Each structure stands twice: as structure tokens, then as C-alpha cells.
Amino acid sequence: MKKTFRLFNLLLLVFTSTAMGVSQTKTIHIDLKKPKTAISPTMYGIFFEDINFGADGGLYAELIKNRSFEFYNHLLGWLPVGGVEIKSTNPCFDRNPNYVQLTFDDQLTGTGLENEGFKGMGVKEGENYLFSFYSRNNRKTALKIKVELIGSNNDIIASKTIEVSGEKWTKYSTNLVSKKSDKQARLRMMLTQTGCADFDHISLFPEKTYKNRPCGLREDLAKALEELKPGLFRFPGGCIVEGTTLATRYQWKNTIGAVENRPVNINRWNYTFDHRRFPDYYQSYGLGFFEYFQLSEDIGAEPLPVLNCGLSCQFENKDDKQHCPADALQPYIDDALDLIEFANGDTTTKWGKMRAELGHPKPFNLKYLAVGNEQWGEPYALRIGSFVKAIRAKYPKIRFVGSSGPYPDGKDFEFGWNEMRRLKADLVDEHYYRSPDWFLKNATRYDNYDRKGPKVFAGEYACHVKTKKNSFEAALCEAAFMTGLERNADIVEMTAYAPLFAHVENWQWRPDLIWFDNLNCVRTPSYYVQQMYASHVGTHALNTLCNGAPLTGQDSLYASSATDKKRGQLILRIANTAKSKQAVRYEIEGLKFGNYKARIIELSQAAPDAENTIDNPNAVVPKEQLIDIDNKNLSFDLKPQSFLTIIIETGKK
Numbered sequence: 010m011k012k013t014f015r016l017f018n019l020l021l022l023v024f025t026s027t028a029m030g031v032s033q034t035k036t037i038h039i040d041l042k043k044p045k046t047a048i049s050p051t052m053y054g055i056f057f058e059d060i061n062f063g064a065d066g067g068l069y070a071e072l073i074k075n076r077s078f079e080f081y082n083h084l085l086g087w088l089p090v091g092g093v094e095i096k097s098t099n100p101c102f103d104r105n106p107n108y109v110q111l112t113f114d115d116q117l118t119g120t121g122l123e124n125e126g127f128k129g130m131g132v133k134e135g136e137n138y139l140f141s142f143y144s145r146n147n148r149k150t151a152l153k154i155k156v157e158l159i160g161s162n163n164d165i166i167a168s169k170t171i172e173v174s175g176e177k178w179t180k181y182s183t184n185l186v187s188k189k190s191d192k193q194a195r196l197r198m199m200l201t202q203t204g205c206a207d208f209d210h211i212s213l214f215p216e217k218t219y220k221n222r223p224c225g226l227r228e229d230l231a232k233a234l235e236e237l238k239p240g241l242f243r244f245p246g247g248c249i250v251e252g253t254t255l256a257t258r259y260q261w262k263n264t265i266g267a268v269e270n271r272p273v274n275i276n277r278w279n280y281t282f283d284h285r286r287f288p289d290y291y292q293s294y295g296l297g298f299f300e301y302f303q304l305s306e307d308i309g310a311e312p313l314p315v316l317n318c319g320l321s322c323q324f325e326n327k328d329d330k331q332h333c334p335a336d337a338l339q340p341y342i343d344d345a346l347d348l349i350e351f352a353n354g355d356t357t358t359k360w361g362k363m364r365a366e367l368g369h370p371k372p373f374n375l376k377y378l379a380v381g382n383e384q385w386g387e388p389y390a391l392r393i394g395s396f397v398k399a400i401r402a403k404y405p406k407i408r409f410v411g412s413s414g415p416y417p418d419g420k421d422f423e424f425g426w427n428e429m430r431r432l433k434a435d436l437v438d439e440h441y442y443r444s445p446d447w448f449l450k451n452a453t454r455y456d457n458y459d460r461k462g463p464k465v466f467a468g469e470y471a472c473h474v475k476t477k478k479n480s481f482e483a484a485l486c487e488a489a490f491m492t493g494l495e496r497n498a499d500i501v502e503m504t505a506y507a508p509l510f511a512h513v514e515n516w517q518w519r520p521d522l523i524w525f526d527n528l529n530c531v532r533t534p535s536y537y538v539q540q541m542y543a544s545h546v547g548t549h550a551l552n553t554l555c556n557g558a559p560l561t562g563q564d565s566l567y568a569s570s571a572t573d574k575k576r577g578q579l580i581l582r583i584a585n586t587a588k589s590k591q592a593v594r595y596e597i598e599g600l601k602f603g604n605y606k607a608r609i610i611e612l613s614q615a616a617p618d619a620e621n622t623i624d625n626p627n628a629v630v631p632k633e634q635l636i637d638i639d640n641k642n643l644s645f646d647l648k649p650q651s652f653l654t655i656i657i658e659t660g661k662k
């Protein structure tokens with residue numbers, strides 16, 4: 010027979026509790042019968058940008074770096090051996106015209122290439138890797154190429170021979186099964202007999218990818234996104250949308266269709282920070298807009314593409330001449346309109362047909378579109394109106410997201426908001442990378458926001474502690490701050506932590522939500538906070554009052570709550586940022602006396618600087634208990650520095 014506990018008793022077991030050191034009990038009053046405001050399903054989202062090698066070398070599972078020889082130094086990432094030359098006459102792919110020519114005559118060394126991957130290639134024992142390339146030669150008989158995976162100890166961990174022949178560019182493929190796991194393998198291909206041949210788009214993928222899509226996404230990283238249960242997926246940037254120059258801005262049309270012909274672009278995070286330069290950081294666009302829409306669908310999140318507004322990065326380009334003139338924006342506006350058609354148009358339209366040809370005849374049902382990333386001042390105001398007008402005229406249902414610049418307050422922020430009000434934008438994107446103190450103080454940020462204008466999209470935020478690590482302290486401050494998002498769900502429609510991914514050896518910016526190396530993935534304490542919110546969004550926020558006022562830091566307590574009318578759940582959140590335990594008691598009106606199931610998810614950690622690392626990925630993880638409770642007045646002690654989400658099964662009405 011199942012045991013039924015009073016929550017109070019159980020929590021005495023869950024949380025170490027002694028009477029000593031517990032402050033006076035706080036009584037929190039919730040009225041289930043009076044839902045305050047609806048919560049948008051998009052409330053807790055994610056923001057993906059190709060920063061920190063998040064796409065190439067990260068989520069996009071391609072293991073070869075510079076597969077098309079289009080980096081500025083065409084052989085970057087490749088170790089050439091013997092007769093190796095870059096050519097571009099009669100190319101295989103017109104938009105990626107360079108290819109490599111290997112000539113083996115009588116040299117001692119042999120001729121071939123080795124690719125170093127992204128700080129090596131992660132391969133797993135017994136797993137299958139799909140190797141392919143395009144080749145041509147002018148011999149009458151076939152030419153043998155030996156392909157090998159080389160382990161970090163220089164041992165050969167997979168090997169195959171492929172024969173190529175014929176004057177026409179032809180695709181060749183084989184598979185390699187790795188004999189062992191290695192984080193830093195590399196790929197070697199050598200001509201084994203004299204001759205000459207051209208090669209292009211040399212590619213190596215794990216066979217096993219997310220949803221088993223050929224040449225798709227790294228399974229562990231995509232799963233980490235799926236398991237976060239985001240309601241919104243913002244992509245592809247961030248600063249890469251702007252580019253340092255207009256020529257290097259993100260152009261979505263370059264990112265769809267055959268991957269071989271998606272023109273490679275430099276990544277602006279290649280050189281943005283002098284102290285963290287990555288000359289080998291480029292965008293292959295193998296993860297492009299079709300894949301982004303597909304991923305949104307796979308993880309059940311509303312897509313939110315961000316497009317360039319005719320401005321290159323305003324930090325880098327103070328001179329207006331570096332931007333597209335305001336009277337020459339039509340190609341940019343067309344890009345926005347065409348994107349909506351690509352996502353939603355029926356298959357008789359130009360771009361809807363293209364989507365169908367790429368394998369998705371059904372519309373992606375795009376509802377949101379942002380134009381501009383961190384834009385501010387007159388340059389943005391001069392341009393953005395034309396976009397709004399054109400989008401409204403053709404697609405009145407699209408919810409338009411405008412920018413309020415890079416900072417969460419100040420002159421430019423106010424100006425941006427006023428412009429967005431004037432233009433009747435649906436949402437305004439706010440960004441804040443701020444200190445723990447700021448996050449705690451800003452738990453009330455939205456309590457007095459103007460309710461008449463656009464809604465808020467907190468599109469990029471993260472708590473930055475001094476060490477810039479993903480510490481437990483940062484996560485706890487975010488959790489406390491987020492009670493203010495939930496409480497103000499009538500004005501805050503969506504949010505996203507930023508940035509999302511970082512490779513442990515290839516990062517430019519930190520903290521980040523998910524870290525990874527070539528084989529492992531680490532979920533940070535901040536990830537778990539996001540997950541605790543996003544897995545239980547609720548349909549309506551509830552008033553959560555202590556002495557008649559919301560708990561927004563009194564005695565270091567932050568609380569909010571929601572009801573999920575569809576699932577029949579009451580969701581309580583409470584963060585204790587104090588270094589001592591605290592006693593709380595919930596009075597829940599509308600919850601009839603009886604037995605209830607409650608799931609308690611607790612994130613707590615004694616050391617504020619505790620973090621999860623590759624070697625210790627589970628130092629800070631939420632702990633869960635499923636219990637029965639029989640009391641509508643819930644009392645318990647909160648651990649010092651802890652955050653709880655409690656889900657009570659109230660049953661569907």
C-alpha cells in the first residue's frame with residue numbers, strides 16, 4: 010500500500026531540517042480559483058547562434074573542417090602531403106568553386122591530405138561513419154585512394170580503399186567503422202598509386218544522428234535541446250545575423266538546397282575578440298534555415314527567425330556608409346517576405362515549392378519574425394518601418410519582433426522601445442548579460458511595465474558572475490529572476506537564455522547553457538533551471554502573495570506559481586538565495602482537502618561556485634521526489650540557496 014505523507018513531514022526528510030537557523034515562517038497565499046493571466050506556450054525558449062563552434066564543430070555533425078576548401082587559407086584544417094594544389098577551373102560547385110588536386114608521382118612521402126576536424130574528431134568504438142567526396146581524373150583505369158581514421162596515438166582505427174575513375178565529377182561514398190573511441194581522431198586520405206585526381210566536398214558524418222537524419226545533427230546535443238522542452242527557438246543569431254560587414258551578414262537563401270553549394274561564409278566570431286581569435290571559424294551552412302525549421306518542429310518549439318535589417322554590426326560600423334541605405338532596402342525586405350513564403354506558403358508558390366522539394370510539403374506554420382538583432386538609434390529607426398509596413402501588408406498575422414538594442418536600460422533602450430510602440434511592433438527584444446545583483450533586483454523588472462504597448466521578448470539573457478563560469482550561483486539568480494517573468498506573463502510572452510552552446514576548447518563567449526567536447530555534452534546548472542521552468546510552463550500565472558505582496562526578494566525569497574488547466578496541475582516555484590534555510594507555508598485556496606500527488610524538483614548546492622564540467626558533469630543536478638500529500642496547507646523548510654519547482658496534480662476540472 011502506498012504511503013501518504015504530510016508534505017511537511019516528507020520535506021523534513023528531503024531537506025535537512027532542524028529548528029535552529031530557520032527564520033520565521035513565511036506564509037504564501039495562492040488562490041487557484043483566480044488565475045491572474047494566461048502564460049504563452051512560448052514563454053521559455055532557446056536561442057541558437059553559431060558562436061563557440063555551436064554549429065560547425067558542434068550541433069552540425071560534420072567532422073571535417075573546411076570540407077570545400079573555401080576558407081581564406083584554402084588548406085586550413087588540412088595537412089597536405091606531397092603534390093597538393095588548390096584549383097578552381099571547371100569546378101564541381103559554382104558557389105564553392107575551390108577544389109583540391111592531388112598528384113602522386115615518384116615522391117617518397119606519398120600524396121594525400123589529413124583533416125584535423127574541430128580540435129580533433131570525436132569517434133566512438135563500433136560506430137559507423139559515412140565518408141564521401143566528389144572526384145574526377147583523366148586516367149583510363151581506376152585510381153586507388155586509401156582512407157583512414159587515425160587515433161590520437163597515431164594508431165589506425167579504421168581503414169578503407171576507394172577507387173575513383175572518370176573525367177566527370179562523381180560522388181563517392183564508403184563507410185568506416187571505428188575500432189575505438191577517440192575524442193581527437195583525424196582523417197587521412199592518400200593516393201596509393203601514381204596519378205592525379207581532383208577532390209571536393211570531402212565529408213565525414215556519424216551514421217547515428219538526431220532522428221537518424223543522414224548528415225544531420227549531433228544526437229546528444231540535439232537531445233539536450235529536446236529535453237529542455239523549449240517553447241520557442243530563436244535562430245540564427247545574434248551578431249552573425251548582422252555580420253561585421255554587410256557582405257558577410259547572414260543570408261538565409263544561401264543556407265538552403267544542396268549543402269555542397271551553400272556558399273561558405275566567414276563567422277564573425279572568428280576575429281571578434283582579440284584574446285580569443287579562431288582563424289578557422291567559418292560557416293558551412295550545413296545547418297541552414299530548412300534544418301532550423303525542421304529542428305524547431307522536432308523539439309516542439311515555435312520558430313523565430315531573425316533577419317538582417319540592412320545594418321551591419323553597429324558596434325563595428327559607426328559610419329552609416331557601411332550600412333544599406335534606407336532607400337535601397339528592397340532586397341532585404343524581399344528576403345523577409347520570401348522567408349515567410351518559404352515557411353508558410355503553399356506548394357504552388359515559388360518558395361513554398363522550394364520547401365516541398367527540400368522534403369517538407371507541409372507549412373512550418375511560422376508565427377514570429379524578428380528583423381534586426383541588437384540594433385539601436387536612428388539607423389534602425391530609419392530602416393525598420395519599411396519592413397513592418399511590407400510584412401503587415403502581406404502577412405498581417407505574423408507577430409513582428411523589433412529590437413531595443415544591446416542594453417536593458419538607458420537612452421537607446423528607451424528610444425528603441427518608443428520606436429517599437431510607434432510602429433506597433435508585437436514584441437520588443439530585450440538583451441541583458443548582467444551581474445547576480447542585477448538579476449535579483451530585476452525580479453520586479455516587469456511588475457510595472459506599460460501593459461498597453463508591445464509585449465516583451467527577453468531574447469538574450471544570462472547572469473554573469475565575476476569568473477564568467479556557469480556557476481550554481483548564476484543559475485540560482487536566474488531562477489529567482491524568472492519568478493518575475495512568470496508573474497508578469499501578461500506582458501512577457503517569450504524568453505531565451507544566451508548563448509546556447511560552447512565547445513570547451515573553441516569558445517569565444519561564456520557563460521553558455523550547454524558545454525560540449527567532441528564526444529560529451531555537459532548541462533549547466535542554468536540549463537536545469539531553464540528545464541525546470543520549461544518542462545512545466547502552466548497555462549495561467551497565479552497571484553503568489555506574502556503579506557499581500559509578491560515575494561520578490563523579501564528575506565531572499567522569490568516565488569511565483571502557475572496553474573496548468575490542461576494537465577490539471579498547480580506549479581509552485583520558490584527560490585531561497587539566502588545562506589540559511591527558510592521556513593515557508595503555502596495556503597492554497599481552491600485546493601480541496603484530500604490526497605494529491607506532488608513532484609518536487611529541487612536544485613540546491615552548498616557551494617555557490619559549483620559547476621558541471623566534462624569530468625564532473627553531474628555536480629549540480631536537480632533531485633526529484635514523487636510523493637503523496639494530504640494537506641492543502643503545505644509547510645516546509647527550504648534549503649539554503651535552493652530553487653524548487655513543485656508540481657501538484659490537482660486533477661482536471
Ligand code: AHR
Nearest residue numbers: 247248249382383507508
Ligand atoms: O549571445 C552572444 C551575443 O550577445 C549575441 O551574438 C549578440 O546578440 C549579443 O551581443
